[in-house]
Amino acid sequence: MNKQPFLYRDFDRVRRVVLAALQQADEPYVLVTGETGTGKTALLRDLKAELDRSRYRIFYFQEAQRLGAPGLVRLLAQSLRAGTSMYHAVSLDRVVQALGEESHRMLLWFDEAHNLSTETLTAARALVESDLDGQGRVQVMLVGLPRLRSDLQAQPHLWRRIGVREEILGLQLDEVGTLLEHHFGSAMQKRLCDRGLAALFEHGKGTPGLMLPLAKRVFAAAPGKTKIEHEQVEDVLRRWNLA
Template sequence: MYLQHFGLSEAPFALTPNTSFFLAMTPHVEALQVLQTALQTGEGFIKVTGEVGTGKTLLLRKLLNELPPPLRCAYLPNPCLSPSELRWALASELGLKYSANIDQQQLTSLIQQQLLALAAHGHAVVLILDEAQALPTDSLETLRLFTNLETETRKLLQVVLFGQPELDQRLASAELRQLRQRITFSYRLRPLDERETQTYLNHRLAVAGFKGAPMFGAAEARLLQRASRGIPRLLNILAHKALMLAFGAGDSRPSRSQLRAAIKDTEDATQGQWPLTWAGWLACGALLTSLVLWFGGVGQWGAGL
């Protein structure tokens, strides 16, 4: 690969949400602040939504790393779980030992006892779910019932939902209105603007060990921001492809045409608005000029008659 060519110690644009590459940009900082405030106030449900690839899982991992010690965390990365699977998963996250023969009611009461025991030792539990848009409706309802448990001052179980915008659409339905009312804190991650895009790209390169002057200027960032619609995952894909092309050509940084080639090669990228290439525009200009000259000539010829 191109690591040696650019003097990098690791891949700068890998798709894994690796917290060592985290850049504290406004949307992500605001989301973390909302999460921390909501967790401190002890509210039942907290929600973070964002388009595919905007950084929800990365944010979640950042939150997991930064949870203050009195909060105990249970993390479910894949919430395609029925209500009973959800209870089993929660029980095992809470470190419960139980016989496989117990029924759902017994399991529920074991979970409640464990939450109460943890609360007695000063621990509130935070259940964090990624991809929450995939959680079945009856499982969401199961979660809501667990968050009914509370002390005088706070919930015994707080739930943080990370999900794509489809989660908001699901929560808008009448059958989930009770849960919707419990979500007192929420945040919607927005895509990156041009300036953030430039900082983001150069930041990832710097973390990966790049030592030269910033590789992406404002014009390159504008091009990539438009093509990616400011979605970090798409930016990673485009930047990676552009670096591959620059490496292949022996260049020290991707040129504009290499960036355009990367965009063209990426199905989900927004392609340029202009249907014509520069050569096309030149040909059009030449055609227009000759038409003007020709009509001018015809006009003079007509006047001479």
């Protein structure tokens, strides 16, 4: 099975929009939301590979729930060799001063940002808004489940500043065959009829991370090279839902 992500249309659309926002440095905040399995983390890996390391320093925080404001500031202070204090405000001020002398652009990426505490988000905002010269030295990207969008809308003062707001919606029905071909090969993909592909799409809700395990079960339940009828697909999916 090919483990490289499949660049479906909506994923690629969001990727192009976000990459442009990062490279142009004219948006201090970027928001990306999507259901589990739509490829949000794969998007971050792809973006990281695209960006020039001589221009950008990327700080990727995977478990936002565990990251407090003091921890964020301490980590940045250590990376910038700014020194820390027992007082959070002093440490934050030292980080801000160090950022003013930094030649790289600092990209703070928060995955699972729907779990980010208000205090941590406030600290990130302080770093972004410390750039009085408008040089775009710090940029924050918030990535999470769709509820992150509504959480941020409840903070109008911040929501207004988020100029890039993208949601990865998932595949379209006509992309299912190409997805399976990408991951399992052409011969395996052709074993499924259109009704079988439609059943996978419906049960997987157009989400690659949900559809691929389902497809794996379907192929495992019908070994060989013969055509898999849609009734077989439906039976496997029904058993999956009952498990």
